[in-house]
Amino acid sequence: MRVYWLDVTYPPGSHPSQPDYDPDGWVPESVIAEWQAFEASTESEGRADGWSPEPKSFHPSYWRWPAVRATLTRRAAERRADLLRGLGATVEVVASEPVRWPEAAS
Secondary structure, three states: OOOEEEEEEOOOOOOOOOOOOOOOOOOOHHHHHHHHHHHHHOOOOOOOOOOOOOOHHHOOOOOOOOOOOOEOOHHHHHHHHHHHHHOOOEEEEEEOOOOOOOOOOO
């Protein structure tokens, strides 16, 4: 068994760990384009009163990078990596050496 984690490089200025971090209005262009395409495809559909075309997650004070955490399956690590890549990050999935569990005491 191995443990997997992600080596993430965020786009310039998009993460609090970077000196040029500038979150005001920052949303990846690919996400904006997808949202605009979705909006265009649903313009004729009825919408409930109070419906907003901009979800809270796009508001700068609500948007956060998805968590990066160790996982026990390669599939889970790859799915999280794909999510982060879709938001503009460069991601490498890194595997640990095989984990050796201690023998169970009888």
